[in-house]
Amino acid sequence: MTSFQSTLGEEGGGIAEELAEGQRAISIAEFFEKNKHMLGFDSGARGLVTAVKEAVDNALDATEEAGIKPDISIEIRESGDYYTLIVEDNGPGITREQIPKVFGKLLYGSRFHAREQSRGQQGIGISAAVLYSQLTSGKPAKITSRTQRSETAQYFELIIDTDTNEPEIQVEEERAPGESELSPTHGTRIEMEMEANMRARQQLHDYVKHTAVVNPHARLVLDEPGLDEPRRYERVEGASLPAETEEIRPHPHGVELGTLIKMLNATESYSVSGFLQEEFTRVGSKTADKVIDRFRDRHFGREMGWSAPREPETDLETAIEDSVANKGAEATATFAERVADTLQSRERTAHSELAGIVDTVADDVEDEFDANFGDTVRENAVEAAWAVLTGDLDSDLYALVDEATSTRKDDATVAGIAERLADKFRDGDPTHRATRATLVDYVDRSADLLVSEEISFGETARENVVEAVWETMRTVPDDVPKVREVAGERDVASELLEAMRETDILAPPTNCLSPITAELVEAGLRKEFDADFYAAATRDAEVHGGDPFIVEAGIAYGGELEDGTVDLLRFANRVPLVYQRGACATTDVVKGIGWRNYGLDQPGGSGMPNGPAVIMIHVASTNVPFTSESKDAIANIPAIEDEIELAIREAARDLKSYLNKRRSMQKRRKKQDVLGKILPEMADKLSEVTDRPRPNIDGALARIMNNVSVEREVDGDSVTLIVENHSDRNEDPEITDIVSVEPADLPEDASVVDLDGEWFVKWEPTVPAGETVELTYTASGDAEFDVDVDGIEAEKLTVNA
Numbered sequence: 108m109t110s111f112q113s114t115l116g117e118e119g120g121g122i123a124e125e126l127a128e129g130q131r132a133i134s135i136a137e138f139f140e141k142n143k144h145m146l147g148f149d150s151g152a153r154g155l156v157t158a159v160k161e162a163v164d165n166a167l168d169a170t171e172e173a174g175i176k177p178d179i180s181i182e183i184r185e186s187g188d189y190y191t192l193i194v195e196d197n198g199p200g201i202t203r204e205q206i207p208k209v210f211g212k213l214l215y216g217s218r219f220h221a222r223e224q225s226r227g228q229q230g231i232g233i234s235a236a237v238l239y240s241q242l243t244s245g246k247p248a249k250i251t252s253r254t255q256r257s258e259t260a261q262y263f264e265l266i267i268d269t270d271t272n273e274p275e276i277q278v279e280e281e282r283a284p285g286e287s288e289l290s291p292t293h294g295t296r297i298e299m300e301m302e303a304n305m306r307a308r309q310q311l312h313d314y315v316k317h318t319a320v321v322n323p324h325a326r327l328v329l330d331e332p333g334l335d336e337p338r339r340y341e342r343v344e345g346a347s348l349p350a351e352t353e354e355i356r357p358h359p360h361g362v363e364l365g366t367l368i369k370m371l372n373a374t375e376s377y378s379v380s381g382f383l384q385e386e387f388t389r390v391g392s393k394t395a396d397k398v399i400d401r402f403r404d405r406h407f408g409r410e411m412g413w414s415a416p417r418e419p420e421t422d423l424e425t426a427i428e429d430s431v432a433n434k435g436a437e438a439t440a441t442f443a444e445r446v447a448d449t450l451q452s453r454e455r456t457a458h459s460e461l462a463g464i465v466d467t468v469a470d471d472v473e474d475e476f477d478a479n480f481g482d483t484v485r486e487n488a489v490e491a492a493w494a495v496l497t498g499d500l501d502s503d504l505y506a507l508v509d510e511a512t513s514t515r516k517d518d519a520t521v522a523g524i525a526e527r528l529a530d531k532f533r534d535g536d537p538t539h540r541a542t543r544a545t546l547v548d549y550v551d552r553s554a555d556l557l558v559s560e561e562i563s564f565g566e567t568a569r570e571n572v573v574e575a576v577w578e579t580m581r582t583v584p585d586d587v588p589k590v591r592e593v594a595g596e597r598d599v600a601s602e603l604l605e606a607m608r609e610t611d612i613l614a615p616p617t618n619c620l621s622p623i624t625a626e627l628v629e630a631g632l633r634k635e636f637d638a639d640f641y642a643a644a645t646r647d648a649e650v651h652g653g654d655p656f657i658v659e660a661g662i663a664y665g666g667e668l669e670d671g672t673v674d675l676l677r678f679a680n681r682v683p684l685v686y687q688r689g690a691c692a693t694t695d696v697v698k699g700i701g702w703r704n705y706g707l708d709q710p711g712g713s714g715m716p717n718g719p720a721v722i723m724i725h726v727a728s729t730n731v732p733f734t735s736e737s738k739d740a741i742a743n744i745p746a747i748e749d750e751i752e753l754a755i756r757e758a759a760r761d762l763k764s765y766l767n768k769r770r771s772m773q774k775r776r777k778k779q780d781v782l783g784k785i786l787p788e789m790a791d792k793l794s795e796v797t798d799r800p801r802p803n804i805d806g807a808l809a810r811i812m813n814n815v816s817v818e819r820e821v822d823g824d825s826v827t828l829i830v831e832n833h834s835d836r837n838e839d840p841e842i843t844d845i846v847s848v849e850p851a852d853l854p855e856d857a858s859v860v861d862l863d864g865e866w867f868v869k870w871e872p873t874v875p876a877g878e879t880v881e882l883t884y885t886a887s888g889d890a891e892f893d894v895d896v897d898g899i900e901a902e903k904l905t906v907n908a
C-alpha cells in the first residue's frame with residue numbers, strides 16, 4: 108500500500124471526495140510539456156531536427172499558399188551551452204493579432220479543418236518547438252513577421268503559459284524595415300534558443316536534402332556550426348510552384364458514424380437528399396437518389412413481389428370484381444379486367460405496386476364511367492388481388508430457390524425450403540416486406556427446420572437463396588425520414604451510413620492534392636542520386652476516411668549508389684520522414700514484397716532487400732494518418748498500404764526488366780569475350796592443321812553473335828561504311844563518321860556539320876534484318892576517320908572501322 112493509499116479515507120471520510128480535491132483539468136500545453144517525445148522532442152539532437160522541420164514545413168506551406176516561390180534560410184548558431192535556431196521565409200507573413208496564437212498556443216492553426224493537402228495538419232508543430240525551447244533554455248521565442256501589405260514588421264518575444272495554453276507576451280514592438288532583422292520585404296522569422304546538440308547532423312542534412320528533392324521550386328540555405336560556407340540547395344531552373352490545391356468536402360465513402368451524426372446535426376438541409384448533395388463531394392441528385400434507395404432498403408426493408416397465376420386467368424378478375432360493390436356492372440367489370448390484365452402482364456407485383464396500379468385504373472374508370480371509386484373500394488380491391496397473388500407462394504419460391512442452388516440439391520430439398528420460406532412470408536409482414544437481415548433469418552430458419560442427416564443446406568446455399576430472393580424484392584416508395592429524425596436516432600443514421608458506403612460513387616476530385624508526379628519524382632532522384640537506372644510511378648487517387656490520397660514511388664539503381672541494404676526515402680505531403688522508419692507502413696510494405704522476383708537480393712525472401720538502390724515513396728493526402736503527433740511514420744491503414752504496394756510494384760517492374768536486360772547483356776558480353784579470344788586461335792590452328800592460308804574471320808564474330816557490324820572500306824578517295832545486320836529485327840542505328848578532311852559526294856540522306864576542322868557526317872539508315880546497307884562518300888587526301896554508332900547496345904554491336 109502506498110503512503111497515499113494509507114492516508115486516504117483515514118477519518119472515515121469518502122475516498123471519492125478526497126480524490127476529487129486533487130482532480131483538475133489538464134491543459135494541452137501541460138500535457139505535452141510532460142510528453143514532449145510524442146511531438147518528436149525526445150532529445151537535444153532530435154529536438155533540433157524536429158524544430159527545423161516544423162519551421163521549414165510551415166514556411167513552405169505559407170509561401171506556396173501565397174503563390175510565392177519559397178526562399179528559406181535555416182541558421183543554427185552555438186550560444187554557449189545552447190543552440191539558437193533561426194528560420195526565415197519570404198512568405199505572406201502573419202498578422203499582429205495571429206502571431207501570439209500561432210506561436211504561443213498549442214492546437215491553433217489554419218489546416219486542421221481543411222480537406223486540402225498541406226504539410227501542417229494539427230496546429231501543434233511550431234508552438235511545440237516554442238514550448239521545447241522555453242522548457243530547455245528558459246528563453247522566450249523571438250518572432251518577426253511582416254505582411255505583404257504592411258510597411259512595418261511586428262516583433263514579439265513570447266512564451267507559452269502551460270497552465271492555460273495561452274501565449275504570454277513579454278515584448279511587443281512595431282519595427283520599421285531598417286530596424287527589423289527580417290531580410291525579405293515580407294515573411295516570417297522565428298528565433299528559438301534550446302538545449303541541443305549536433306549529433307543528429309546526418310538526419311538534419313537528410314531532411315533538408317530530401318526536402319530539396321521533392322520541392323524543386325524552393326531555394327533552401329542551411330548554415331550550421333563548423334561550416335565554412337552555408338549549404339545551398341538551389342531551386343531547379345524553371346520549376347514552378349506545385350499545382351494549387353482546393354479544399355474539398357468529405358467523400359461519402361470515408362466518414363465515420365460519429366462524424367455523420369455531427370454533420371447531420373450541423374447541416375441546414377431539411378431532406379436527406381439535400382444534405383447529401385450539400386455536404387459531400389461527388390453527390391448530385393442522381394447519386395443522392397441511389398443512396399436514398401439503399402437507405403430505404405435498410406430502413407423499411409424491401410417488398411416481395413409475386414406473379415399473377417397464369418391459369419385460370421379468370422380467378423384474379425373474378426376476385427377483384429367480387430370485392431367491388433355497388434359501382435355499376437360495366438364500371439366494375441372494366442375495372443376488374445384492367446387491373447387483372449395489368450397484373451397478368453407483369454412478371455411480379457409487390458404490394459405497393461399493386462396499390463399504385465389499382466389507383467391508376469380506378470382514376471381512369473372514374474373518369475370514363477362517371478363513377479366514384481373511393482378509398483374503401485380501392486382497399487378492398489387491393490386486398491382481393493393480393494390474396495390471389497399470394498395464393499401460391501410455394502411454387503413461385505420453388506423456382507427461385509431451384510435456380511439459386513446447385514443441381515445437386517434434390518427436388519424434395521428445394522421444395523422443402525420453398526415451402527418453409529413461403530410460411531415465413533405468410534406469417535410475417537402482411538405486405539411481405541422484409542429487411543435483408545429478416546430475410547437471412549427466414550432462410551436460416553427454413554433451412555434449419557429442414558436439415559437432417561440426409562439433407563444438408565450449407566452457408567453458400569443459404570447465401571445464394573438470400574441473394575436471389577433479395578434481388579427479386581423491390582425497393583419501397585416510402586419517404587425516408589428527414590435529417591432531424593436521422594440525426595436523433597443512432598441506428599437510423601447508421602442505416603444511412605451503410606447506404607452511403609454501399610453506393611458506387613465517383614472517387615473524390617484530386618484538385619485538393621498535389622502529387623509530385625512521376626516525372627518529377629524521377630527528376631528529383633536524378634538530381635540527388637547518381638544511378639544507372641531510374642523509374643517512377645504515380646497512382647490514381649483513392650479514398651480513406653473521406654480523405655483522398657495518392658501514392659507515388661520511385662526507384663534508383665546502380666551507378667554510384669552503395670551496395671548493402673536498400674535505402675528507403677519516405678515522404679508525406681512532400682515532407683521527408685526522418686525518424687521511426689521501423690514503425691512506418693511504407694517500411695512494412697517494402698519488407699513484405701518478394702524482391703527476388705524483381706531482381707534484388709532479399710535474404711530469407713522477406714525483409715528489406717539488398718542492392719545498390721534507393722526506393723522512394725510519397726503519400727499525399729488531405730489527412731495523412733500518422734502513427735503519432737510527431738508525424739514520423741504512416742499508420743498501417745490497409746487501403747493506403749495496398750496503394751503503396753501497387754506503386755512500388757509498378758516501378759519495380761521497370762527495374763526488373765532493366766535488370767533482366769542487363770543480365771542478358773552481361774552474358775552476351777562474356778560470350779563475345781570468349782569468342783573474340785577463341786576465333787583467331789581456331790583460325791590459326793586450322794591453317795596449321797590443313798596447311799592452308801589462315802581463313803578470313805572478319806565479320807565472323809558479328810555473324811555468330813547476331814550483331815550489327817560496321818566496317819570501313821577505303822578505296823582511294825572513296826570511303827564506304829558497310830553496315831550488316833545479322834540480327835532478326837530491323838535496326839535503326841545513328842552512325843556518325845568524324846573525318847579530318849572535308850567530305851564530298853555525300854548522298855542525300857547524310858547530313859554534315861563542320862566543327863573546327865572536323866567534319867561530322869551523320870546517317871540514320873534503317874537496316875532490315877539480315878541485310879546490308881552501304882554508306883559511301885569521298886574524302887580526298889590523307890584523311891583520318893573515327894566512327895561513332897548510337898541506337899544499338901554496345902553488346903550487340905561490332906565495329907571494325
Ligand SMILES: Nc1ncnc2c1ncn2[C@@H]1O[C@H](COP(=O)(O)OP(=O)(O)OP(=O)(O)O)[C@@H](O)[C@H]1O
Pocket residue numbers: 161165166169196198199200201209215216217218219226227228229230231232233234235295
Ligand atoms: N511561417 C509562417 N508563415 C505564415 N503562417 C504561418 C507560418 N508558420 C505558421 N503559420 C500559421 O500558423 C498555423 C500553426 O502552425 P503550426 O506549425 O503550429 O501547425 P500546422 O502547421 O497547422 O500543423 P502541424 O502541427 O501538423 O505542423 C499554421 O496552420 C499557419 O496558419
